[in-house]
Amino acid sequence: MRPLAQVLWIFVVITIISATQSDSDPREVVQASDIMKQIKQGEPVNYVNIIIEGDIDIGDLKLPVVPTARSPEDIKYLGLSKNLTVVRFPLVLQDCLIDGGVNLSNARILAPASFSRSIILKEANFHGSEFYASADFSYSRFNHIANLIGSQFNESANFVGSRFNKSAKFMGSRFNEFADFRGSQFNKSANFRGSQFNKFAYFSSSQFNEYADFDQTKFLGDLSFEGSWIANLSLNQAEFGKIFMRWENITLSEYDETAYLSLIGNFKNLNFLEDADECYYDYRNDRRATLPLLYQPVDYALMLFYGYGVKPDRPVIWSLIFMTIFAALFWWRQGILPLREGEPEEGANRFSLLEAAAFSAMTFLSGGKLVFDPPEYRIASGKAWRDVQISKALYILERLLGMVLIIMFAIAVGKTIIIG
Numbered sequence: 301m302r303p304l305a306q307v308l309w310i311f312v313v314i315t316i317i318s319a320t321q322s323d324s325d326p327r328e329v330v331q332a333s334d335i336m337k338q339i340k341q342g343e344p345v346n347y348v349n350i351i352i353e354g355d356i357d358i359g360d361l362k363l364p365v366v367p368t369a370r371s372p373e374d375i376k377y378l379g380l381s382k383n384l385t386v387v388r389f390p391l392v393l394q395d396c397l398i399d400g401g402v403n404l405s406n407a408r409i410l411a412p413a414s415f416s417r418s419i420i421l422k423e424a425n426f427h428g429s430e431f432y433a434s435a436d437f438s439y440s441r442f443n444h445i446a447n448l449i450g451s452q453f454n455e456s457a458n459f460v461g462s463r464f465n466k467s468a469k470f471m472g473s474r475f476n477e478f479a480d481f482r483g484s485q486f487n488k489s490a491n492f493r494g495s496q497f498n499k500f501a502y503f504s505s506s507q508f509n510e511y512a513d514f515d516q517t518k519f520l521g522d523l524s525f526e527g528s529w530i531a532n533l534s535l536n537q538a539e540f541g542k543i544f545m546r547w548e549n550i551t552l553s554e555y556d557e558t559a560y561l562s563l564i565g566n567f568k569n570l571n572f573l574e575d576a577d578e579c580y581y582d583y584r585n586d587r588r589a590t591l592p593l594l595y596q597p598v599d600y601a602l603m604l605f606y607g608y609g610v611k612p613d614r615p616v617i618w619s620l621i622f623m624t625i626f627a628a629l630f631w632w633r634q635g636i637l638p639l640r641e642g643e644p645e646e647g648a649n650r651f652s653l654l655e656a657a658a659f660s661a662m663t664f665l666s667g668g669k670l671v672f673d674p675p676e677y678r679i680a681s682g683k684a685w686r687d688v689q690i691s692k693a694l695y696i697l698e699r700l701l702g703m704v705l706i707i708m709f710a711i712a713v714g715k716t717i718i719i720g
Contacts, residue, residue, distance in 0.1 A: 325351060325397070332356045332400055335393075339363075342389055344411075349395040355422070357403040358385055366408060368428075370450070378450035378472040380428040381406040393418055401444070404429050415440045416458075426451050437462050448473055459484050470495050481506055492517050503528050504544075511553065514538050525550070535559035542566060547575040547582075555586040577610035577716055584608040605708055612712035615705045622705070623660045626698045631656035635691030636677040650680075663695055667702025674699060 330347060332354030338345050340361045365383040374380055383406070390411040391404075401422030402415075407429045414436035423444045430452040439461040446464050452474040461483045468486055473495040482504045489511040496518045505527040515536040525545035532553035543566050552559060560583035567576035585608075588599045602608055606615050630636075631653050638651065638659045651659070659675060666674035677695070679688055 327351050327397070329353055332398075336361060339387065339389075339391070344389040344392075346390065346392045347394070347396060348392075350397075352393070352396055352398045353400065355400040355403065356398070357401070358387065358407060359403055359405070361385075363387070368406075368430075370428075374450060374472060378428070380450045384408040384428075384430060386410065390414075397421075401425065405447070408432065409435075412436070419443065423447065431455065431457070434458070442466065442468070445469065453477065453479065456480065464488065464490065467491070475499070475501065478502070486510070486512070489513070497521060497523065500524070508533070513553075519543075535562070538562075540566075542570065544570065545575075546572070547578045552582075552586075555590070557583070557587065560586075573716075581607055581610050605705065606712050609708075609712050609715045612709060612716055615709035615712065619664065619702070619705050619709075622698065622701055623657070623664045626664065626694055627653070627657040627660035629694050630660055630691060633687045633691045633694070634680055635683050635687035635689070636695065637680045639676045639678055660698065663698045664702035665706075667699045667704070667706055 327350050329351045330353070332352050335345055335347070335352065335356055336358070339358060340363070363385045365385055368375070368380065368382055368384050370380055375382060385407045387404070387407050387409045388411060391409065391413045394414055394416045396415075396418040398418060398420045401424065402420055403423075403425045404413075405425045405427040407426075409429060410432045412433045412435075413431060414434075416436045417439045419441045421443050424442050424446045426446075426448045428450045429448075432454050434455045435453055436458045438458045440459075441463045443465050445466045446468045448468075448470050450472045451470070454476045456477045457475055457479045459479075459481045462481070463485045465487050467488045468490045470490070470492045471494055473492070475495070475497045476499070478499050479497055479501045482502045483506060484503070485507045487509050490508055491511075491513045493513045494516045495514075498520045500521045501519060501523045503523070503525045506525070507528065508530040511532045511534075512530050513534045515534050515538065517535075517538045517540075519538070519540035522542045522544065523540055525543060528545065528549060530550040533550045534553045534556075536554075536556050536559060538559065540562070543563070547563070547567065560579065564576050564579050564583065567573070567579060581603075584599070585603055588596055588603070591599055604614070605618055606612070631651070634650055638655065659677075662672060662675040666672045
Protein backbone atom coordinates (compact mmCIF):
# COMPACT_ATOMS: atom_id res chain seq x y z
CA MET A 301 0.00 0.00 0.00
CA ARG A 302 2.86 2.37 0.72
CA PRO A 303 4.26 2.43 -2.88
CA LEU A 304 0.72 3.02 -4.14
CA ALA A 305 0.33 5.98 -1.78
CA GLN A 306 3.63 7.43 -3.01
CA VAL A 307 2.52 7.09 -6.63
CA LEU A 308 -0.77 8.83 -5.84
CA TRP A 309 1.06 11.62 -4.02
CA ILE A 310 3.40 12.19 -7.00
CA PHE A 311 0.37 12.27 -9.31
CA VAL A 312 -1.33 14.92 -7.13
CA VAL A 313 1.82 17.09 -7.06
CA ILE A 314 2.21 16.88 -10.85
CA THR A 315 -1.47 17.79 -11.28
CA ILE A 316 -1.12 20.84 -9.02
CA ILE A 317 2.02 22.03 -10.82
CA SER A 318 0.36 21.59 -14.20
CA ALA A 319 -2.72 23.51 -13.07
CA THR A 320 -0.55 26.31 -11.73
CA GLN A 321 1.36 26.56 -14.98
CA SER A 322 -1.81 26.51 -17.03
CA ASP A 323 -3.26 29.32 -14.91
CA SER A 324 -0.28 31.63 -15.40
CA ASP A 325 -1.15 34.91 -17.06
CA PRO A 326 -0.57 34.53 -20.81
CA ARG A 327 -0.85 38.25 -21.53
CA GLU A 328 1.88 40.26 -23.22
CA VAL A 329 4.25 42.08 -20.87
CA VAL A 330 5.11 45.71 -21.62
CA GLN A 331 7.60 47.77 -19.65
CA ALA A 332 6.35 51.01 -18.12
CA SER A 333 9.46 52.70 -19.49
CA ASP A 334 8.25 52.01 -23.05
CA ILE A 335 4.92 53.66 -22.30
CA MET A 336 6.69 56.66 -20.83
CA LYS A 337 8.76 57.00 -24.00
CA GLN A 338 5.54 57.19 -26.01
CA ILE A 339 4.21 59.89 -23.71
CA LYS A 340 7.52 61.76 -23.95
CA GLN A 341 7.45 61.63 -27.76
CA GLY A 342 3.83 62.83 -27.88
CA GLU A 343 2.45 59.55 -29.19
CA PRO A 344 -1.01 58.19 -28.31
CA VAL A 345 -0.88 55.37 -25.76
CA ASN A 346 -3.37 52.61 -26.43
CA TYR A 347 -2.98 49.20 -24.80
CA VAL A 348 -5.62 46.58 -24.09
CA ASN A 349 -5.28 43.42 -22.00
CA ILE A 350 -1.57 43.53 -21.21
CA ILE A 351 0.69 43.41 -18.16
CA ILE A 352 2.67 46.58 -17.44
CA GLU A 353 5.78 46.17 -15.34
CA GLY A 354 7.12 49.16 -13.44
CA ASP A 355 5.84 52.62 -12.53
CA ILE A 356 4.25 55.02 -14.98
CA ASP A 357 5.60 58.33 -13.68
CA ILE A 358 5.39 61.49 -15.78
CA GLY A 359 7.36 63.30 -13.10
CA ASP A 360 10.46 61.74 -14.63
CA LEU A 361 9.66 63.21 -18.05
CA LYS A 362 10.58 66.71 -19.19
CA LEU A 363 7.22 67.64 -20.66
CA PRO A 364 5.99 71.19 -21.35
CA VAL A 365 4.34 72.92 -18.41
CA VAL A 366 1.67 75.62 -18.15
CA PRO A 367 0.62 77.70 -15.16
CA THR A 368 -2.46 76.49 -13.36
CA ALA A 369 -5.64 78.53 -13.11
CA ARG A 370 -6.30 77.31 -9.58
CA SER A 371 -6.67 79.86 -6.83
CA PRO A 372 -3.78 80.52 -4.44
CA GLU A 373 -5.98 79.13 -1.64
CA ASP A 374 -6.39 75.81 -3.42
CA ILE A 375 -2.68 75.68 -4.18
CA LYS A 376 -1.85 76.31 -0.55
CA TYR A 377 -4.37 74.08 1.21
CA LEU A 378 -4.46 71.21 -1.27
CA GLY A 379 -0.73 71.11 -1.91
CA LEU A 380 -1.11 71.74 -5.65
CA SER A 381 1.68 72.75 -7.98
CA LYS A 382 1.62 76.17 -9.65
CA ASN A 383 2.53 74.54 -12.99
CA LEU A 384 0.90 71.62 -14.78
CA THR A 385 2.56 69.09 -17.05
CA VAL A 386 0.75 68.94 -20.40
CA VAL A 387 -0.32 65.57 -21.84
CA ARG A 388 -1.86 66.17 -25.27
CA PHE A 389 -2.56 62.68 -26.60
CA PRO A 390 -4.92 59.88 -25.51
CA LEU A 391 -3.83 57.63 -22.68
CA VAL A 392 -5.71 54.33 -22.85
CA LEU A 393 -4.78 51.37 -20.64
CA GLN A 394 -7.80 49.09 -20.59
CA ASP A 395 -8.06 45.60 -19.05
CA CYS A 396 -4.45 45.93 -17.97
CA LEU A 397 -2.60 44.71 -14.91
CA ILE A 398 -0.29 47.51 -13.85
CA ASP A 399 2.36 45.88 -11.69
CA GLY A 400 3.49 49.17 -10.26
CA GLY A 401 2.13 52.64 -9.59
CA VAL A 402 0.74 55.44 -11.73
CA ASN A 403 1.83 59.05 -11.20
CA LEU A 404 -0.04 61.58 -13.30
CA SER A 405 -0.06 64.23 -10.61
CA ASN A 406 -0.27 67.92 -11.54
CA ALA A 407 -0.96 67.04 -15.16
CA ARG A 408 -3.21 68.78 -17.66
CA ILE A 409 -4.59 65.91 -19.70
CA LEU A 410 -6.14 67.26 -22.90
CA ALA A 411 -7.17 63.97 -24.53
CA PRO A 412 -9.32 61.07 -23.28
CA ALA A 413 -7.80 59.00 -20.50
CA SER A 414 -9.00 55.49 -19.71
CA PHE A 415 -7.97 52.94 -17.11
CA SER A 416 -11.20 50.99 -17.51
CA ARG A 417 -11.16 47.45 -16.04
CA SER A 418 -7.50 47.81 -15.12
CA ILE A 419 -5.84 46.85 -11.84
CA ILE A 420 -3.29 49.21 -10.31
CA LEU A 421 -1.27 47.39 -7.68
CA LYS A 422 0.56 50.40 -6.21
CA GLU A 423 -0.41 54.01 -5.58
CA ALA A 424 -2.50 55.77 -8.20
CA ASN A 425 -1.51 59.43 -7.97
CA PHE A 426 -3.63 61.98 -9.85
CA HIS A 427 -3.10 64.72 -7.27
CA GLY A 428 -3.95 68.11 -8.80
CA SER A 429 -4.55 66.74 -12.30
CA GLU A 430 -6.97 68.38 -14.71
CA PHE A 431 -8.89 66.24 -17.19
CA TYR A 432 -10.13 68.24 -20.17
CA ALA A 433 -11.58 65.20 -21.94
CA SER A 434 -13.39 62.14 -20.62
CA ALA A 435 -11.83 60.24 -17.72
CA ASP A 436 -12.80 56.58 -17.59
CA PHE A 437 -11.97 54.53 -14.50
CA SER A 438 -14.98 52.22 -14.81
CA TYR A 439 -14.57 48.78 -13.20
CA SER A 440 -10.98 49.60 -12.33
CA ARG A 441 -9.38 48.32 -9.15
CA PHE A 442 -7.12 50.39 -6.94
CA ASN A 443 -5.19 48.05 -4.66
CA HIS A 444 -3.27 50.90 -3.07
CA ILE A 445 -4.08 54.51 -2.20
CA ALA A 446 -6.00 56.41 -4.88
CA ASN A 447 -4.90 60.05 -4.62
CA LEU A 448 -7.12 62.45 -6.56
CA ILE A 449 -6.80 65.41 -4.18
CA GLY A 450 -7.52 68.66 -5.98
CA SER A 451 -8.24 66.91 -9.27
CA GLN A 452 -10.55 68.53 -11.80
CA PHE A 453 -12.82 66.77 -14.27
CA ASN A 454 -14.09 69.09 -17.01
CA GLU A 455 -15.81 66.27 -18.88
CA SER A 456 -17.53 63.16 -17.56
CA ALA A 457 -15.82 61.27 -14.74
CA ASN A 458 -16.66 57.58 -14.98
CA PHE A 459 -15.95 55.46 -11.88
CA VAL A 460 -18.80 52.98 -12.43
CA GLY A 461 -18.12 49.67 -10.69
CA SER A 462 -14.68 50.76 -9.52
CA ARG A 463 -13.19 49.29 -6.36
CA PHE A 464 -10.97 51.13 -3.92
CA ASN A 465 -9.24 48.65 -1.63
CA LYS A 466 -7.29 51.37 0.20
CA SER A 467 -8.23 54.94 1.02
CA ALA A 468 -9.74 57.04 -1.77
CA LYS A 469 -8.78 60.71 -1.56
CA PHE A 470 -10.91 63.18 -3.52
CA MET A 471 -10.52 66.20 -1.21
CA GLY A 472 -10.99 69.50 -3.00
CA SER A 473 -11.75 67.83 -6.32
CA ARG A 474 -14.04 69.44 -8.92
CA PHE A 475 -16.51 67.58 -11.10
CA ASN A 476 -17.79 69.99 -13.75
CA GLU A 477 -19.79 67.36 -15.62
CA PHE A 478 -21.50 64.14 -14.54
CA ALA A 479 -19.68 62.22 -11.84
CA ASP A 480 -20.67 58.58 -12.06
CA PHE A 481 -19.73 56.29 -9.15
CA ARG A 482 -22.61 53.84 -9.56
CA GLY A 483 -21.86 50.43 -8.10
CA SER A 484 -18.45 51.50 -6.82
CA GLN A 485 -17.02 50.01 -3.65
CA PHE A 486 -14.92 51.81 -1.06
CA ASN A 487 -13.38 49.28 1.29
CA LYS A 488 -11.48 51.93 3.25
CA SER A 489 -12.12 55.62 3.89
CA ALA A 490 -13.57 57.71 1.07
CA ASN A 491 -12.77 61.39 1.53
CA PHE A 492 -14.58 63.97 -0.62
CA ARG A 493 -14.13 66.81 1.88
CA GLY A 494 -14.37 70.20 0.20
CA SER A 495 -15.04 68.78 -3.27
CA GLN A 496 -17.60 70.25 -5.64
CA PHE A 497 -20.06 68.52 -7.96
CA ASN A 498 -21.47 70.94 -10.53
CA LYS A 499 -23.75 68.45 -12.26
CA PHE A 500 -25.57 65.31 -11.20
CA ALA A 501 -23.49 62.99 -9.01
CA TYR A 502 -24.36 59.28 -9.10
CA PHE A 503 -23.39 57.06 -6.18
CA SER A 504 -26.30 54.66 -6.69
CA SER A 505 -25.74 51.10 -5.41
CA SER A 506 -22.31 52.05 -4.09
CA GLN A 507 -20.86 50.65 -0.91
CA PHE A 508 -18.86 52.58 1.67
CA ASN A 509 -17.54 50.04 4.15
CA GLU A 510 -15.56 52.33 6.44
CA TYR A 511 -16.06 56.09 6.22
CA ALA A 512 -17.48 58.58 3.72
CA ASP A 513 -16.52 62.21 4.30
CA PHE A 514 -18.46 64.86 2.36
CA ASP A 515 -17.81 67.82 4.79
CA GLN A 516 -17.98 71.23 3.07
CA THR A 517 -18.71 69.56 -0.16
CA LYS A 518 -20.97 71.39 -2.59
CA PHE A 519 -23.48 69.57 -4.78
CA LEU A 520 -24.82 72.13 -7.24
CA GLY A 521 -26.77 69.41 -9.02
CA ASP A 522 -28.66 66.46 -7.61
CA LEU A 523 -26.92 63.65 -5.76
CA SER A 524 -27.93 59.99 -5.89
CA PHE A 525 -27.09 57.44 -3.21
CA GLU A 526 -30.09 55.30 -4.14
CA GLY A 527 -29.42 51.69 -3.20
CA SER A 528 -26.08 52.56 -1.60
CA TRP A 529 -24.86 51.47 1.82
CA ILE A 530 -22.71 53.87 3.85
CA ALA A 531 -21.27 52.83 7.19
CA ASN A 532 -20.29 56.35 8.37
CA LEU A 533 -21.44 59.41 6.42
CA SER A 534 -20.21 62.89 7.27
CA LEU A 535 -22.10 65.84 5.74
CA ASN A 536 -20.90 68.62 8.03
CA GLN A 537 -21.54 71.99 6.30
CA ALA A 538 -22.28 70.22 3.03
CA GLU A 539 -24.47 72.03 0.48
CA PHE A 540 -26.84 70.09 -1.72
CA GLY A 541 -30.11 70.34 -3.62
CA LYS A 542 -31.65 66.89 -3.64
CA ILE A 543 -30.10 63.69 -2.36
CA PHE A 544 -31.68 60.45 -3.51
CA MET A 545 -30.98 57.94 -0.75
CA ARG A 546 -32.68 55.77 1.83
CA TRP A 547 -32.08 56.57 5.48
CA GLU A 548 -31.93 52.91 6.46
CA ASN A 549 -28.82 52.47 4.30
CA ILE A 550 -26.69 55.18 5.90
CA THR A 551 -25.35 56.17 9.29
CA LEU A 552 -24.11 59.68 10.07
CA SER A 553 -20.65 59.55 11.57
CA GLU A 554 -21.41 62.24 14.16
CA TYR A 555 -24.22 64.48 15.36
CA ASP A 556 -24.67 67.36 12.92
CA GLU A 557 -27.91 69.30 13.37
CA THR A 558 -27.65 71.10 10.04
CA ALA A 559 -27.08 67.85 8.14
CA TYR A 560 -29.96 66.15 9.92
CA LEU A 561 -32.42 68.97 9.25
CA SER A 562 -31.30 69.24 5.62
CA LEU A 563 -31.80 65.51 5.12
CA ILE A 564 -35.24 65.61 6.76
CA GLY A 565 -36.29 68.40 4.41
CA ASN A 566 -34.74 66.52 1.50
CA PHE A 567 -36.73 63.36 2.25
CA LYS A 568 -39.95 65.35 2.53
CA ASN A 569 -39.31 67.08 -0.81
CA LEU A 570 -38.80 63.67 -2.41
CA ASN A 571 -41.95 62.35 -0.68
CA PHE A 572 -39.83 59.77 1.17
CA LEU A 573 -41.95 60.25 4.27
CA GLU A 574 -40.89 57.12 6.13
CA ASP A 575 -37.24 58.08 5.63
CA ALA A 576 -38.02 61.59 6.89
CA ASP A 577 -39.61 60.14 10.03
CA GLU A 578 -36.72 57.77 10.70
CA CYS A 579 -34.18 60.54 10.12
CA TYR A 580 -36.12 62.84 12.48
CA TYR A 581 -36.24 60.12 15.14
CA ASP A 582 -32.46 59.58 14.97
CA TYR A 583 -31.89 63.33 14.98
CA ARG A 584 -33.91 63.81 18.17
CA ASN A 585 -32.31 60.76 19.75
CA ASP A 586 -28.79 62.03 19.02
CA ARG A 587 -29.64 65.58 20.04
CA ARG A 588 -30.52 64.51 23.59
CA ALA A 589 -26.85 64.40 24.60
CA THR A 590 -26.56 68.12 23.75
CA LEU A 591 -29.51 69.17 25.96
CA PRO A 592 -29.15 70.44 29.54
CA LEU A 593 -29.23 67.63 32.08
CA LEU A 594 -32.59 68.82 33.41
CA TYR A 595 -34.27 68.29 30.02
CA GLN A 596 -32.70 64.97 29.13
CA PRO A 597 -35.06 62.73 31.21
CA VAL A 598 -38.11 64.42 29.65
CA ASP A 599 -36.67 64.03 26.17
CA TYR A 600 -35.91 60.38 26.88
CA ALA A 601 -39.52 59.81 27.97
CA LEU A 602 -40.78 61.38 24.73
CA MET A 603 -38.56 59.00 22.79
CA LEU A 604 -39.60 55.99 24.84
CA PHE A 605 -43.35 56.48 24.88
CA TYR A 606 -44.13 57.72 21.38
CA GLY A 607 -40.87 58.03 19.46
CA TYR A 608 -41.01 61.83 19.22
CA GLY A 609 -44.32 61.56 17.41
CA VAL A 610 -43.17 59.26 14.60
CA LYS A 611 -43.72 55.86 16.27
CA PRO A 612 -47.51 55.43 16.72
CA ASP A 613 -47.06 51.80 17.73
CA ARG A 614 -45.25 52.73 20.93
CA PRO A 615 -48.24 54.36 22.71
CA VAL A 616 -50.29 51.28 21.86
CA ILE A 617 -47.66 48.91 23.27
CA TRP A 618 -47.24 50.97 26.43
CA SER A 619 -51.02 51.19 26.83
CA LEU A 620 -51.31 47.40 26.83
CA ILE A 621 -48.43 47.15 29.29
CA PHE A 622 -49.95 49.69 31.70
CA MET A 623 -53.42 48.16 31.48
CA THR A 624 -51.96 44.77 32.37
CA ILE A 625 -49.95 46.16 35.29
CA PHE A 626 -52.91 48.10 36.74
CA ALA A 627 -55.22 45.12 36.32
CA ALA A 628 -52.83 43.04 38.42
CA LEU A 629 -52.61 45.80 41.06
CA PHE A 630 -56.39 46.24 41.27
CA TRP A 631 -56.83 42.49 41.65
CA TRP A 632 -54.11 42.34 44.29
CA ARG A 633 -55.34 45.23 46.45
CA GLN A 634 -59.13 44.74 45.99
CA GLY A 635 -59.66 48.15 47.63
CA ILE A 636 -62.29 49.33 45.15
CA LEU A 637 -64.78 47.26 43.19
CA PRO A 638 -66.77 47.96 40.01
CA LEU A 639 -70.50 48.44 40.47
CA ARG A 640 -72.57 45.45 39.35
CA GLU A 641 -76.29 45.88 38.89
CA GLY A 642 -78.47 43.31 40.68
CA GLU A 643 -75.61 41.65 42.56
CA PRO A 644 -76.10 41.12 46.33
CA GLU A 645 -73.70 42.93 48.68
CA GLU A 646 -72.21 39.77 50.13
CA GLY A 647 -71.14 38.61 46.68
CA ALA A 648 -69.28 41.77 45.77
CA ASN A 649 -66.35 41.71 48.16
CA ARG A 650 -63.86 40.55 45.52
CA PHE A 651 -63.57 40.49 41.76
CA SER A 652 -61.75 38.09 39.48
CA LEU A 653 -58.57 38.75 37.52
CA LEU A 654 -60.59 38.92 34.29
CA GLU A 655 -62.90 41.51 35.84
CA ALA A 656 -59.88 43.45 37.03
CA ALA A 657 -58.53 43.46 33.48
CA ALA A 658 -61.83 44.80 32.11
CA PHE A 659 -62.00 47.44 34.86
CA SER A 660 -58.39 48.49 34.17
CA ALA A 661 -59.02 48.78 30.42
CA MET A 662 -62.13 50.94 30.94
CA THR A 663 -60.27 53.12 33.45
CA PHE A 664 -57.31 53.61 31.09
CA LEU A 665 -59.46 54.43 28.07
CA SER A 666 -61.51 56.92 30.07
CA GLY A 667 -58.48 59.16 30.60
CA GLY A 668 -59.71 62.72 30.14
CA LYS A 669 -63.04 61.29 28.84
CA LEU A 670 -61.46 61.14 25.40
CA VAL A 671 -62.80 57.66 24.58
CA PHE A 672 -65.07 56.36 27.35
CA ASP A 673 -66.64 57.69 30.51
CA PRO A 674 -64.81 56.50 33.62
CA PRO A 675 -66.25 53.33 35.20
CA GLU A 676 -68.05 53.72 38.51
CA TYR A 677 -66.77 51.92 41.57
CA ARG A 678 -67.50 51.46 45.26
CA ILE A 679 -65.34 50.89 48.30
CA ALA A 680 -64.84 47.22 49.09
CA SER A 681 -66.31 46.35 52.46
CA GLY A 682 -64.00 45.03 55.14
CA LYS A 683 -60.84 46.23 53.40
CA ALA A 684 -58.02 48.08 55.17
CA TRP A 685 -57.90 51.84 54.72
CA ARG A 686 -54.48 51.56 53.09
CA ASP A 687 -55.72 49.17 50.39
CA VAL A 688 -58.63 51.49 49.63
CA GLN A 689 -56.46 54.59 49.33
CA ILE A 690 -53.88 52.79 47.18
CA SER A 691 -56.62 51.54 44.86
CA LYS A 692 -58.08 55.04 44.53
CA ALA A 693 -54.63 56.44 43.71
CA LEU A 694 -54.12 53.69 41.12
CA TYR A 695 -57.49 54.58 39.56
CA ILE A 696 -56.52 58.27 39.21
CA LEU A 697 -53.00 57.48 38.01
CA GLU A 698 -54.20 55.07 35.33
CA ARG A 699 -56.69 57.59 33.98
CA LEU A 700 -53.93 60.19 33.82
CA LEU A 701 -51.55 57.83 31.99
CA GLY A 702 -54.37 56.83 29.67
CA MET A 703 -55.02 60.47 28.77
CA VAL A 704 -51.33 61.14 28.07
CA LEU A 705 -50.79 58.03 25.92
CA ILE A 706 -54.02 58.54 23.97
CA ILE A 707 -52.93 62.08 23.14
CA MET A 708 -49.48 60.81 22.15
CA PHE A 709 -51.06 58.19 19.92
CA ALA A 710 -53.29 60.78 18.25
CA ILE A 711 -50.30 63.06 17.61
CA ALA A 712 -48.19 60.24 16.18
CA VAL A 713 -51.01 59.01 13.92
CA GLY A 714 -51.70 62.52 12.74
CA LYS A 715 -48.05 63.15 11.97
CA THR A 716 -47.15 59.87 10.28
CA ILE A 717 -50.39 58.73 8.68
CA ILE A 718 -52.87 61.56 8.26
CA ILE A 719 -50.66 64.62 7.70
CA GLY A 720 -47.58 62.71 6.54
